[in-house]
Amino acid sequence: MKITEEMVDYIALLSRLKPDAEEKVQMTAELEKIVSYMDVLNILDTDGVEPLSHVFPIRNVMRSDEVSSSFPREELLKNAPSRDDEAFLAPKAVEG
Amino acid sequence: MMELYRMTALELGTVLRKGELSPADALAAARERIAACQKNNNAFITVLDPSPTSLGAGPLAGVPMALKDNICTKGVKTSCASKILGDFAPPYDATVAERLVAAGAVCLGKLNMDEFAMGSTSETSFYGPTRNPWALDRVPGGSSGGAAAAVAAGEVWYAIGSDTGGSIRQPAAYCGVTGMKPTYGTVSRYGLIAYASSLDQMGPIARSAADCAAVLDIIQGMDPRDGTSLEGSYGGFLSSLTGDVRGLKIGIPADCFGDGLDSEVRRAVLAVAEVLKSRGAAVEEFSLPIMEYVVPTYYIIASAEASSNLSRFDGVKYGWRAEGYKDLADLYARTRTEGFGAEVKRRIMLGTFVLSAGYYDAYYKKALQVKAVIKKAYDEAFQKYDMLLAPVSPTTAPKLGESLSDPLKMYLSDIYTVPLNLAGLPGISVPCGFDSKGLPIGAQLIGPALGDGVILNAAHAFQFETDFHRQIPETKGGVSA
Numbered sequence: 001m002k003i004t005e006e007m008v009d010y011i012a013l014l015s016r017l018k019p020d021a022e023e024k025v026q027m028t029a030e031l032e033k034i035v036s037y038m039d040v041l042n043i044l045d046t047d048g049v050e051p052l053s054h055v056f057p058i059r060n061v062m063r064s065d066e067v068s069s070s071f072p073r074e075e076l077l078k079n080a081p082s083r084d085d086e087a088f089l090a091p092k093a094v095e096g
Numbered sequence: 097m098m099e100l101y102r103m104t105a106l107e108l109g110t111v112l113r114k115g116e117l118s119p120a121d122a123l124a125a126a127r128e129r130i131a132a133c134q135k136n137n138n139a140f141i142t143v144l145d146p147s148p149t150s151l152g153a154g155p156l157a158g159v160p161m162a163l164k165d166n167i168c169t170k171g172v173k174t175s176c177a178s179k180i181l182g183d184f185a186p187p188y189d190a191t192v193a194e195r196l197v198a199a200g201a202v203c204l205g206k207l208n209m210d211e212f213a214m215g216s217t218s219e220t221s222f223y224g225p226t227r228n229p230w231a232l233d234r235v236p237g238g239s240s241g242g243a244a245a246a247v248a249a250g251e252v253w254y255a256i257g258s259d260t261g262g263s264i265r266q267p268a269a270y271c272g273v274t275g276m277k278p279t280y281g282t283v284s285r286y287g288l289i290a291y292a293s294s295l296d297q298m299g300p301i302a303r304s305a306a307d308c309a310a311v312l313d314i315i316q317g318m319d320p321r322d323g324t325s326l327e328g329s330y331g332g333f334l335s336s337l338t339g340d341v342r343g344l345k346i347g348i349p350a351d352c353f354g355d356g357l358d359s360e361v362r363r364a365v366l367a368v369a370e371v372l373k374s375r376g377a378a379v380e381e382f383s384l385p386i387m388e389y390v391v392p393t394y395y396i397i398a399s400a401e402a403s404s405n406l407s408r409f410d411g412v413k414y415g416w417r418a419e420g421y422k423d424l425a426d427l428y429a430r431t432r433t434e435g436f437g438a439e440v441k442r443r444i445m446l447g448t449f450v451l452s453a454g455y456y457d458a459y460y461k462k463a464l465q466v467k468a469v470i471k472k473a474y475d476e477a478f479q480k481y482d483m484l485l486a487p488v489s490p491t492t493a494p495k496l497g498e499s500l501s502d503p504l505k506m507y508l509s510d511i512y513t514v515p516l517n518l519a520g521l522p523g524i525s526v527p528c529g530f531d532s533k534g535l536p537i538g539a540q541l542i543g544p545a546l547g548d549g550v551i552l553n554a555a556h557a558f559q560f561e562t563d564f565h566r567q568i569p570e571t572k573g574g575v576s577a
Contacts, residue, residue, distance in 0.1 A: 007449075008445070010452075011449050011452065012445065014448050014452065015403065015432075015441075015444050015445055015448045016410070016425075016428045016429050016432050017429060017432055017433050017436075017441055017444065017445070018429040018430065018433045019433065019441075027441075027442070027445060030442060030503060031442075031445060031446060031449065033504055034395070034446060034503065034504055034507075035446075035449070035459075037392060037504055038392040038395070038396060038459060040388060040389065040392055041389060041392050041393065041396075041462050041463065041466055042462075044389060044466055044469065046462065046466060046468075046469065049465040049468050049469060050465075050468060051461055051464030051465050051467075051468065052464055052465075052467045052468035052471060053294065053464055054294060054324070055280055055294075055471060055518075055519060055520030055545070056280070056281055056324075056326065056520065056545075058281075058323075058324060058326075061323040061324075063320055071187050071188070075187040076187060078185070078187070079184050079185065079187075079413070079414035079415065080412070080414060081182075081411060081412070081414075081415065081416065081417035082417065088412050088413055090424055091421065091424045092423075092424070093424045
């Protein structure tokens with residue numbers, strides 16, 4: 001599998017990463033090497049095999065709908081890099 | 097009395113319970129040991145100064161321990177060894193931490209690791225590498241390298257690590273201690289900072305299999321806060337240790353002993369079969385023809401889940417934030433680019449790729465299909481055998497700096513450990529010898545799902561006959577020289 005720098009640009013955008021020119025060259029080569037190695041899976045015929053996402057048959061685990069106390073707001077805001085008394089602060093996401 | 101750091105966790109628990117020693121004495125001994133070893137092996141990211149506890153009456157009450165730094169501890173820095181989490185101090189305790197404290201555990205600190213548990217050497221930590229107490233120029237393994245090193249050096253009597261693809265078992269092998277990944281779902285993941293949720297599982301690292309059984313008795317069991325937690329309770333491991341392996345059927349997968357396995361490791365691991373045979377077990381070779389697929393399958397699934405799990409680190413809710421950003425998207429990208437290390441970024445990129453439109457079916461879906469094939473191969477093996485025996489790692493501990501230059505080569509060294517995570521199976525790494533350089537070798541005992549007690553008992557039987565697990569590094573990082 002050939003990995004191009006354009007593909008790396010696109011994957012970096014989706015990953016919210018901004019590699020510089022040097023990192024990009026390195027990532028392209030590394031990804032190509034790793035992805036090419038993964039192509040070994042194509043040797044194995046898996047036609048008709050159901051994909052297995054979870055090893056045990058657990059589905060839709062529900063809990064009873066009981067009210068319990070949530071964390072105090074101050075506790076949750078304490079670790080924020082930027083905050084005011086009641087919210088996380090971040091640059092404006094929508095212009096207007 | 098034997099020097100305290102030479103004792104197993106259960107031996108220390110016994111002298112504490114008999115009142116021959118106070119919990120304060122045990123704490124003082126641990127502090128002294130940490131002070132002597134930390135500058136050499138860098139096993140800890142955070143060292144705490146706890147008070148003795150009066151909680152708990154069980155076999156490990158009052159015994160000092162430590163937690164890997166991806167396990168949440170209320171009000172105590174939990175960094176995942178990453179710059180991006182900064183001084184993050186969680187507002188809650190992981191279930192595992194909560195249960196240990198209730199059983200009288202005293203936490204001496206948070207242990208070094210590969211950043212976000214991604215790595216096999218503990219060299220990718222933002223806080224500098226941990227060094228192997230047996231040879232300070234060598235890695236302790238990873239990602240729970242701090243946990244294995246701290247136990248090997250006698251700084252704490254047991255530690256909790258996490259294992260997504262071998263991260264408990266492999267460092268335990270490299271450091272000559274016992275480490276166990278339990279069956280997926282038996283130990284709550286609540287409060288474990290996620291790497292790959294379908295594979296992550298926490299477990300004990302200690303000197304002996306009996307210690308591991310005692311720790312598992314405390315931490316296992318259903319937790320409503322973890323949706324993948326299995327119903328019921330699977331404890332009683334310690335009280336079921338008989339060391340009786342008569343009639344136990346052990347399968348040796350020939351495919352795990354082929355090319356690429358160091359000959360000294362092969363010899364030491366196969367010798368475990370002889371010891372168990374001498375106690376009445378039956379040993380047979382068989383074929384497990386899936387080994388060439390396990391590493392690519394693991395890295396596709398683990399990276400895919402990591403790319404999703406690590407999207408929460410964005411410089412807004414907690415941790416570190418980059419400076420000089422233009423807008424919100426730029427804040428995310430700068431924070432993540434500067435806050436994550438190279439290996440973490442590599443796996444996020446790889447995971448994003450295998451999940452992206454056009455490649456999903458060829459890589460991610462294919463890997464989930466191969467995972468089904470791998471699980472079936474183990475299911476069939478366990479129709480014939482009660483337990484399997486394999487190496488933990490193809491070699492003993494490499495030197496610092498040898499592994500990171502070639503990521504693919506590092507991934508390939510995980511071949512013997514990753515299939516258990518893919519199939520959800522329990523595995524325990526037991527010390528089984530030393531190579532000609534004096535480095536510890538580990539053997540892996542593998543059980544069927546919920547067969548944790550079977551492999552603990554076999555490991556206990558092996559440790560009844562051998563004393564590899566009682567060896568302590570007497571120089572340098574181990575005993576401060």
